[in-house]
Amino acid sequence: MRDLRFTIYDLLCGTVGVPATARKSQIINCTILLLALLAGVLFCGCAEVSEAGAGIAQAAGVISADQAQAVTRSAKAVEKSWQDLTPEQEYYVGRAVVAQVLQSYPPLDRPQANEYLNVLGQSLAIFSERPETFGGYHFLLLDSDEINAFAAPGGLILVSRGMLRCCQSEDELAAVLAHEICHVEQKHGLSAIKQGRLTEAFTIIAAESAKQMGGEELAALTEAFEGSVGDVVMTLTTSGYSRKQERSADAAAVALLQRAGYPAPAMITMLERMDERLADAGGLGFAKTHPSAKSRADALRATISDTGSAPDLVREQRFSAAIRPVVAGK
Amino acid sequence: MKIRILVVLLVISAGAALAGPMSVQVRNCRVRATPSQLGSTVAMVDYGAVVQAGTPQKGWYPVTTADGKTGWVHESALSRKPIAMRAGTSDAATGVSSDEVSLAGKGFNEQVEKKLRSEGKLDYTWVDRMATFNAGADQIMKFRMQGRLPGGGQ
Numbered sequence: 001m002r003d004l005r006f007t008i009y010d011l012l013c014g015t016v017g018v019p020a021t022a023r024k025s026q027i028i029n030c031t032i033l034l035l036a037l038l039a040g041v042l043f044c045g046c047a048e049v050s051e052a053g054a055g056i057a058q059a060a061g062v063i064s065a066d067q068a069q070a071v072t073r074s075a076k077a078v079e080k081s082w083q084d085l086t087p088e089q090e091y092y093v094g095r096a097v098v099a100q101v102l103q104s105y106p107p108l109d110r111p112q113a114n115e116y117l118n119v120l121g122q123s124l125a126i127f128s129e130r131p132e133t134f135g136g137y138h139f140l141l142l143d144s145d146e147i148n149a150f151a152a153p154g155g156l157i158l159v160s161r162g163m164l165r166c167c168q169s170e171d172e173l174a175a176v177l178a179h180e181i182c183h184v185e186q187k188h189g190l191s192a193i194k195q196g197r198l199t200e201a202f203t204i205i206a207a208e209s210a211k212q213m214g215g216e217e218l219a220a221l222t223e224a225f226e227g228s229v230g231d232v233v234m235t236l237t238t239s240g241y242s243r244k245q246e247r248s249a250d251a252a253a254v255a256l257l258q259r260a261g262y263p264a265p266a267m268i269t270m271l272e273r274m275d276e277r278l279a280d281a282g283g284l285g286f287a288k289t290h291p292s293a294k295s296r297a298d299a300l301r302a303t304i305s306d307t308g309s310a311p312d313l314v315r316e317q318r319f320s321a322a323i324r325p326v327v328a329g330k
Numbered sequence: 331m332k333i334r335i336l337v338v339l340l341v342i343s344a345g346a347a348l349a350g351p352m353s354v355q356v357r358n359c360r361v362r363a364t365p366s367q368l369g370s371t372v373a374m375v376d377y378g379a380v381v382q383a384g385t386p387q388k389g390w391y392p393v394t395t396a397d398g399k400t401g402w403v404h405e406s407a408l409s410r411k412p413i414a415m416r417a418g419t420s421d422a423a424t425g426v427s428s429d430e431v432s433l434a435g436k437g438f439n440e441q442v443e444k445k446l447r448s449e450g451k452l453d454y455t456w457v458d459r460m461a462t463f464n465a466g467a468d469q470i471m472k473f474r475m476q477g478r479l480p481g482g483g484q
Contacts, residue, residue, distance in 0.1 A: 086355065087356060088355070088377070092438045095457050096443065096452060098456075099452040115465075118465055119470065119473050120473070123470045123479075126470065131404055132406040134355070134356050135357055136356075136461075138460045140456065140460045156460060204437075205437040261479035
């Protein structure tokens, strides 16, 4: 009976027919090994398990050292996501995203208005939770009547003439820019990149040594890059971020406005005006990619306690001087 | 008295545990005299350079640069992971594993952008122009002061 009770252990540990004294110590060693393996599976990620597997296979002579290295690299690449892109890589994605968006939305070459937009935007960005990006925050107006704004990864932010028309003061324009800055801060643009493209890119990156890429590697990486840029542009212009991401950017924008000294209720008045204008625009631009402006305003109203203040004369004057000439006509 | 000494020692050891080398992960990193984005610039530190960082306070690290200058850098400009420069650059590292360090210029990089430019797929004219739109700290301070915006969290 006693021998039968140990049969499973004997089978696992290969101690069938081994004398009782030797069998006991062999079973203890085997159990420790099994527990260690189980702990490895439970506490390590898939990459580590694959790495261990590759190491074992190499040690057993099943695969070569190069093959083992490749398995390890691939496993690690699979595990990586958009969060593993460095600020430098994010910067290059953001630049290409803007270049692509500008193919559909031409820039508005109005130096005074663009300078004002940048001073305002950059004076807000310093109060962001992420004031430093690889290339910094930069803003540009778009020559489009569509109500829209785009935040490309890394801090390049585009605002349409149609969006400017939703703002009747510097405080309201600050609210628009704060919302976009918070998309950059929370890396929502990067999160739109499909995992498959990143796995491909990280596999190439992992294989690349500290030297310039070869032609084949560069071509494959450029393809993964173009796909990634396409994913972000598609999200910005067509499909939109998730409702959760929009709400998160709104909430963070209110906090950012307050840290920067702008009245938070400006966010609500801007959204209310946007709601009216979007209704007239027939569902284009922001309406296509964002939750309704009214629902966003309603959600924020419950969180903002201050009632705002009288418009500041200097802010009113400089906003009028820089922006009104650009939006005149509609 | 003994308890006080113990508390002081604990605080010092906790600070020492948090301090350590960190790498600059942005292109132009300003070391500031005060923990504020509007603080005056004490030194400029290059991408990939290592600074010795102390215990952070509200997102700002007290740092000492390689040439001994001290000041503050925001956490978003720093990385715990060492950044090795590519071969051919002055700080190029050899024999480094990409899992232990970030290799500057690796992956989605200038080379990829150059390829796209050369193939005429994307026009970067306005992207480059946009990157020159920079308001300096003085301009931002003046803008905020004239607009009667309170200091807030800065």
